[in-house]
Structures are given as C-alpha cells and as structure tokens.
Amino acid sequence: MNLAWKDVAHQKLRFLATAAGLGLLFAIVLAMGGIYQGMIDDATLLVEAAGGDLWLVQRDTRGPFAERSVVPLDLEQRARVVPGVQWSRAFTTTTLQRSHRGQRLRATVVGLSWPDPPPIALEQGRPLRVGHGELIADLSLGLALGERLTLGGDEYVVVGTMRGVLASSGDGVIYVTNQDCARLQSYQPPEAVRQAREARQQQIEALPLAVGAPLRRQVGEQDLTAGLLAQPMVQAVVVKLAPGYSHEQVKARLAGWTDVTVWSTEEQRQLLLQGVVDKARQQIGLFRGLLAIVSGILVALIIYSMTAAKTREISLLKLMGARTRVVVAMVLQQSLMLTGLGYAMALLVARVAFPAFPRRVVVGTEDLLLGAAGVVLLALVASAAAIARALRIPPTTILAG
Amino acid sequence: METIRAVSLTKTYGQGELAVTALSDVSITVDSGEVAALLGPSGSGKSTLLTALGLISLPDSGSLWLEGRQVLRDGRPVGDLAKVRRERIGFVFQKSNLIPFLTARENVSLALEINDRKGREVQARVEALLRYLDLGERMDHTPDELSGGQQQRVAIARALATSPAMILADEPTAALDSVRGRNVMELLRRVAREQRTAVVVVTHDHRTLDVFDTIHEMADGRFVEPSVDAASAS
Structure with a gap:
C-alpha cells in the first residue's frame, strides 16, 4: 500500500490545484530558458x-x-x-x-x-x-x-x-x-x-554668395543623379x-x-x-535563478504544510512501530508526485502557450531532461525540512487527544 | 502465563520544585487472556503507565519483561523497541485514530504491511478480522463513512492484526454511548479470551468494570487499594 498515493487520492482536487500552480511557475522557468535560447537562435x-x-x-x-x-x-x-x-x-x-x-x-x-x-x-x-x-x-x-x-x-x-x-x-x-x-x-x-534638398538649400543660402553659388549648382546635379547612381x-x-x-x-x-x-x-x-544578447542573457539568467529559488521555497513550504497536516497520522505510524523509512518515503513520494505533476503541467503549458509568445521560445530535449532532473533535485531538497519535522514528531502526539 | 511484568517503574516530569512524579515504584503483571483495568483520577499516572508498558514513553527507571523477554532494564531499552511495538503490541485509543485517507480494510492491512507482511494471506486475515468484528459490510468504507462504534471496532481489528501479545487501550469507550461502549469492552474481553491476548485498559467508565478480570487503581503515581473490585462490579 502506498500511503503517499492514498493520501493524494483522498484530496485529489487540492493536490491538482497545487500542482497546477507549481506547473505555471515551472512553465515560467522553462519559458525563461526557452526565450534565452530563442534569442540565441534568432541572433545567430x-x-x-x-x-x-x-x-x-x-x-x-x-x-x-x-x-x-x-x-x-x-x-x-x-x-x-x-x-x-x-x-x-x-x-x-x-x-x-x-x-x-x-x-x-x-x-x-x-x-x-x-x-x-x-x-x-x-x-x-x-x-x-x-x-x-x-x-x-x-x-x-x-x-x-x-x-x-x-x-x-x-x-x-x-x-x-x-x-x-x-x-x-x-x-x-x-x-x-x-x-x-x-x-x-x-x-x-x-x-x-x-526635405533633405530644402535643408541643404537653406544651409547654402545662408553662406556668402561666393561660396554658396558653386555649391548650389552641385546640389542640383546631385538631386538629379542621386537615385540613378545609388550603388x-x-x-x-x-x-x-x-x-x-x-x-x-x-x-x-x-x-x-x-x-x-x-x-x-x-x-x-x-x-x-x-x-546582441549578452545583457539579455544575464538578465534572463538572473531572473531564472530567482524563479528557481522561489519555486524551491514554495515547494518546500507546500511539502512542509502537507507533512504538518499529517502530524497525527505520522505519530500513529511511529506508535505502531513503523520504520523511519515508511515515514520518509511517504513525504518524499508526495514531494516527487507534486513536483512531477507540476512539471508535466508545465510541459503542457509550454506546448500550448509557448508558440503564441511574440518571440521564439526554444525548449529542446536536453532542456526538458535537465528540467526533469532539476525538478527531482528540487523535490529532494525541498523535502528535507518536512522530513526533519516528520522525524521529530513523537509517537505520543496521537495520545494527546 | 505471564505476558507482561513491570517492576519498579518510576517516571518524573520536570525538575526541582516543579518536578511531578507520574510513576512511583509501580509494579504490575498481566497474564495472557487477562483483561486488566487501570482506574484513577486525572493525573494519577495511569496514562503514563500505559505509555511505559507500550514502550512509547520510557520510564526513568524500572524494568519490563514482555513474554518473558526483557525489553527495559533500569529504564533503558533492551533491543529495538519499535520492532517490539510493531510485532507484539496493539493499541486502541480514546478516539479511533484511524488514518482518514484509508478504508477500514487498508487501516487494518497497514499494521501488517509495516511488518513487511503483504499479499493474499494478509488480505485473507484482514477480511477474517473485520468479519469477526461484524464489519464485513463496511470493509471498503473510509472512517468518515463509519459510525463511532464501527471506527472503534476497526481500531480493535487493527490492534489485533499482528496477533499481538498485548493490547493497550486508552479510554476506548470515552467517545461512545453506553451501549456501544459496553459492546467494545465485551469485544475486547472476547478477544482476550479467544486470542489469549493480555489487555490493559485505562478507563473512567465504571459501568463496564464487570468486564475486567483485575482492577488496578492509581493515585499520585502509585497503586492504591481499589475502591471497587471486579467481582463486586459484576
């Protein structure tokens, strides 16, 4: 029996809504990378x-x-x-x-x-x-x-x-x-x-007659031949x-x-x-990094809240003598499910929305694989605080009524 | 046959002037098939004793044997206590404390799965237990679809799933009306008789004292002479 899955299935809508929110955030992170790659592709x-x-x-x-x-x-x-x-x-x-x-x-x-x-x-x-x-x-x-x-x-x-x-x-x-x-x-x-001819004539007329007269003749000839002789x-x-x-x-x-x-x-x-793209690259890279940090913090908070909401269940499991790995696996699996579903939603958003962006958004297979690896890493890191909390829950909590 | 023997359990909360002695040199023995009651006012130490017997909250000193094997020596664990809890002790609480996202069947299976027991044999045992407790028709219902009495019976089924040597129950009838409360207590006694399980129950419910084989009354962290005995209660 997979406790993480059972819990998720019990609160499907809440879980889906959370994953959708994360998905949009991940989609923006993907878009940032895609816009940058698109700029490079366009530039070159x-x-x-x-x-x-x-x-x-x-x-x-x-x-x-x-x-x-x-x-x-x-x-x-x-x-x-x-x-x-x-x-x-x-x-x-x-x-x-x-x-x-x-x-x-x-x-x-x-x-x-x-x-x-x-x-x-x-x-x-x-x-x-x-x-x-x-x-x-x-x-x-x-x-x-x-x-x-x-x-x-x-x-x-x-x-x-x-x-x-x-x-x-x-x-x-x-x-x-x-x-x-x-x-x-x-x-x-x-x-x-x-307008250019008028401007030149005005400049020439402002000159002394001896200087301006020959110039006036040259300008007239230029006007006649400029279009014909344009190289x-x-x-x-x-x-x-x-x-x-x-x-x-x-x-x-x-x-x-x-x-x-x-x-x-x-x-x-x-x-x-x-x-052409160096400053934009730095800007987008910085923005993408910030978004990744925000995503990490959000995932950590969500997983932490989900774990905190299961304090009694975790306490019960401990009281029943469940091994630590049962509790850790439940938290980790939910974190992976949430971020995995979020990433899948991000891919869906990318497929539907990115082609409508005014600039080209290039997301290659390598980017998608890197993104997937990043999401797994994010899930693992973001679970750390929640796991630490889960491990601190004493089995006696369930007896508190 | 002696299932549990606790000798000179002592537990103090806090330090200095604020120190409260919850258990003071308490010794108790419960045999297999015996149903023992722990009575006493709030703060008398009965829940502390229950958690000490259940190896949940360890005493400061004292020793404890379960089925003849020492599991506590001078307040220190001997071996893996979580494993002992997992395999040999069942718990029933005031509230059923079922996991809300699991069905009755899954709640009972969980006790076996955390003991690495899986497969068809487990399902057969779970179904047999739930039928034994008259829950055959409610196996696939989640706790919020069950009445309080049904939830408590699922909790008893969960406690019984691993065929434990001992069931510890903390006021299991407190959230039930008198009829359902009596049903639950009679069920526990039936289990003790038929499964040869030692059952220790913390209770305030004097209406069901006739169910118990022995009654231990506590005050200020020690056993006192019971104000009522099992024979007169019946």
Missing part, C-alpha cells in the same frame, strides 16, 4: 543560414552584425578565385518598417546572391526566379503566397514562405536578391528627398572553403588583403552573442 540564424566558413568585412570592423561595414563590390569575385575557396557570396541586409494593409510590417531584409542563390528551406512556394521584384517571407510577417506589396517604391510579389526564420531583433526575415536589398537600403521616400552596398562577403583546404591557410591569405578583415563564422557568431 542569419550567420548560420549564410552557410559560409569565413566572413570578409570592412577593414578594422567587426562586420555587419556589430557595426557599419561596406566592402568593395568586386570582393565577391576576388575571393572566388583564391585557392581553397569553394564559393563566395555577397551579404547585404537592412531593416524596414512599412505600413501594409493598414498594419505595421517590420522585417529584416537579407539579400541573396543572384543568379545563384543558396538553397532555402521553404514552407510553401518556390525560390526566387528573377533578379527583381520577388521575395520570400517568414510566416511570422503574415504575408501570404502571391501577395503583392510595395517596398522602396517598387512592387514585390511573395513567391515563397519560410517558417521560423527570424533576425536577432525577433523580426521575420525577407529574402530578396542582393540588388533589391541594395535598392531598399538606399531608397528614400520622395518626401524625405524633398548597391555590399556589407560583407561570405566564403565557403573547398574540401581539403585548411581553414587557417585560407584565412591567412585573405587576411593579407589590405581592405578587409577576416572573421570565422564562429567568431561572427560570438560577436553577435556578445553584442
């Missing part, structure tokens, strides 16, 4: 998706994920002919925020090499087939296949959709060709152009090594070029993590 997804081994960025910069980086347009071709390089691709990215169908559309736009784009895992639709006017969008942006939208003054059509492709900001990613990405980077709405800006070039070539050897060769700095993919990844 673009680096991983680029698929390269080395990143060539502007000299003395840490690359496009950390700061402004512009590399020469011909860098992609130069890198391609270096021995040991299997392929090289230009990398461009920009963020955009537009109103679309009356709603805010905020996305990270990433350029793909054209006409040789890397493979992309599509949920629906097809890859890009023309160099301009097509895009592939993450489903989180709410864009439907075949939907048309105006970006940078041009019309684009959604030809493919992806799932779970997010940037470090948590925004959904849009893939277009590199050329389209550059257009979107340099695009300025007509009103912005007009696509490549922010970095991603390089994939050919099989059999040493990473260090190729890196050393590329690092000899005076106009670039070379980072490995892992270094880019680390830069991203340190730069």
Whole structure:
C-alpha cells in the first residue's frame, strides 16, 4: 500500500490545484530558458543560414552584425578565385518598417546572391526566379503566397514562405536578391528627398554668395543623379572553403588583403552573442535563478504544510512501530508526485502557450531532461525540512487527544 | 502465563520544585487472556503507565519483561523497541485514530504491511478480522463513512492484526454511548479470551468494570487499594 498515493487520492482536487500552480511557475522557468535560447537562435540564424566558413568585412570592423561595414563590390569575385575557396557570396541586409494593409510590417531584409542563390528551406512556394521584384517571407510577417506589396517604391510579389526564420531583433526575415536589398537600403521616400534638398538649400543660402553659388549648382546635379547612381552596398562577403583546404591557410591569405578583415563564422557568431544578447542573457539568467529559488521555497513550504497536516497520522505510524523509512518515503513520494505533476503541467503549458509568445521560445530535449532532473533535485531538497519535522514528531502526539 | 511484568517503574516530569512524579515504584503483571483495568483520577499516572508498558514513553527507571523477554532494564531499552511495538503490541485509543485517507480494510492491512507482511494471506486475515468484528459490510468504507462504534471496532481489528501479545487501550469507550461502549469492552474481553491476548485498559467508565478480570487503581503515581473490585462490579 502506498500511503503517499492514498493520501493524494483522498484530496485529489487540492493536490491538482497545487500542482497546477507549481506547473505555471515551472512553465515560467522553462519559458525563461526557452526565450534565452530563442534569442540565441534568432541572433545567430542569419550567420548560420549564410552557410559560409569565413566572413570578409570592412577593414578594422567587426562586420555587419556589430557595426557599419561596406566592402568593395568586386570582393565577391576576388575571393572566388583564391585557392581553397569553394564559393563566395555577397551579404547585404537592412531593416524596414512599412505600413501594409493598414498594419505595421517590420522585417529584416537579407539579400541573396543572384543568379545563384543558396538553397532555402521553404514552407510553401518556390525560390526566387528573377533578379527583381520577388521575395520570400517568414510566416511570422503574415504575408501570404502571391501577395503583392510595395517596398522602396517598387512592387514585390511573395513567391515563397519560410517558417521560423527570424533576425536577432525577433523580426521575420525577407529574402530578396542582393540588388533589391541594395535598392531598399538606399531608397528614400520622395518626401524625405524633398526635405533633405530644402535643408541643404537653406544651409547654402545662408553662406556668402561666393561660396554658396558653386555649391548650389552641385546640389542640383546631385538631386538629379542621386537615385540613378545609388550603388548597391555590399556589407560583407561570405566564403565557403573547398574540401581539403585548411581553414587557417585560407584565412591567412585573405587576411593579407589590405581592405578587409577576416572573421570565422564562429567568431561572427560570438560577436553577435556578445553584442546582441549578452545583457539579455544575464538578465534572463538572473531572473531564472530567482524563479528557481522561489519555486524551491514554495515547494518546500507546500511539502512542509502537507507533512504538518499529517502530524497525527505520522505519530500513529511511529506508535505502531513503523520504520523511519515508511515515514520518509511517504513525504518524499508526495514531494516527487507534486513536483512531477507540476512539471508535466508545465510541459503542457509550454506546448500550448509557448508558440503564441511574440518571440521564439526554444525548449529542446536536453532542456526538458535537465528540467526533469532539476525538478527531482528540487523535490529532494525541498523535502528535507518536512522530513526533519516528520522525524521529530513523537509517537505520543496521537495520545494527546 | 505471564505476558507482561513491570517492576519498579518510576517516571518524573520536570525538575526541582516543579518536578511531578507520574510513576512511583509501580509494579504490575498481566497474564495472557487477562483483561486488566487501570482506574484513577486525572493525573494519577495511569496514562503514563500505559505509555511505559507500550514502550512509547520510557520510564526513568524500572524494568519490563514482555513474554518473558526483557525489553527495559533500569529504564533503558533492551533491543529495538519499535520492532517490539510493531510485532507484539496493539493499541486502541480514546478516539479511533484511524488514518482518514484509508478504508477500514487498508487501516487494518497497514499494521501488517509495516511488518513487511503483504499479499493474499494478509488480505485473507484482514477480511477474517473485520468479519469477526461484524464489519464485513463496511470493509471498503473510509472512517468518515463509519459510525463511532464501527471506527472503534476497526481500531480493535487493527490492534489485533499482528496477533499481538498485548493490547493497550486508552479510554476506548470515552467517545461512545453506553451501549456501544459496553459492546467494545465485551469485544475486547472476547478477544482476550479467544486470542489469549493480555489487555490493559485505562478507563473512567465504571459501568463496564464487570468486564475486567483485575482492577488496578492509581493515585499520585502509585497503586492504591481499589475502591471497587471486579467481582463486586459484576
């Protein structure tokens, strides 16, 4: 006969309600870890998706994920002919925020090499087939296949959709060709152009005539040609090594070029993590630790109260000569049942609620196993005070009436 | 045959001027099949004696033998007292003190399970005991579904489950009306006769004194001449 189980069965509703409360608490602890892992995944997804081994960025910069980086347009071709390089691709990215169908559309736009784009895992639709006017969008942006939208003054059509492709900001990613990405980077709405021109004219008119007149003519020409001559800006070039070539050897060769700095993919990844999510990681880690402590204290209090409520029964067992292990097992088993059921409820909450969170929550099998181990440990530690109390209950208590 | 023999049990609570002598050089012998009553006013020491005989609260000094085996020497335990309680002593209390989340059957089984006895043989014994005590129809009811008298009979069944050498009962009829109280006492006497169990009962209930074979009266921690004897009570 399992006394712990019998007691639980006798007060099912109370036990279930307590486990549900604990489950919600455990779910928050899981969510904290999942949000952190989601931030890491989101932050590094673009680096991983680029698929390269080395990143060539502007000299003395840490690359496009950390700061402004512009590399020469011909860098992609130069890198391609270096021995040991299997392929090289230009990398461009920009963020955009537009109103679309009356709603805010905020996305990270990433350029793909054209006409040789890397493979992309599509949920629906097809890859890009023309160099301009097509895009592939993450489903989180709410864009439907075949939907048309105006970006940078041009019309684009959604030809493919992806799932779970997010940037470090948590925004959904849009893939277009590199050329389209550059257009979107340099695009300025007509009103912005007009206001900039007016501001420049006002500055020039304030200057002495001898200085201002030549400038006035130049500005007029710039206004005419600025849009036509806008150069696509490549922010970095991603390089994939050919099989059999040493990473260090190729890196050393590329690092000899005076106009670039070379980072490995892992270094880019680390830069991203340190730069984008480091503080958030510390914050979430601290919060998670506090929640774990709160959970521990709560479980300990609940188990202690449950044990205190059974003082007479424990006293009776002792009076009847029950071994210490019978009493200890009853307390421990109830603690394990409570935390185990709580954890199961947390998993249920995670399954139902986490996908609806605004940011991605990544909870892997390893996290679940660690969580289960943590819960068992918590149950054991939290039972200590209750067991100590149970062992102190004298058998004479039952005679007190 | 002598089941329990206690010699010169002494117990004092507190120290100095506040010291209260609960047992003062008390000796008692109870034979198998004998039903003995402990009478006396509150504070006379009868419950202290009962807990000392039950090896629950040990005396400061004195010795105790159970079925001829010494279990206390000069107030100190000889061997595992919890094991002796588990295997050889049954308890019945003023209130039934059944475990509320167990059925009558499980409450009785518990006494056997904590002795590592399990399986079909245990179930057969539990059912036989509950039928013996007229509880055959109430085996799967929890305590809150039983009357006070039924609860007390379940408690007696639990005390009997391990076939103990001795049953110690602390005012088992106090929470019952006179009819149910008498039924319980007659049941204890039947058990003592049929199972050859020594039964020691602390009681205030003079209406049932005729049930007892011997009556011990206590005052100020020692035995005194009984104000009533078993023969005249009957």
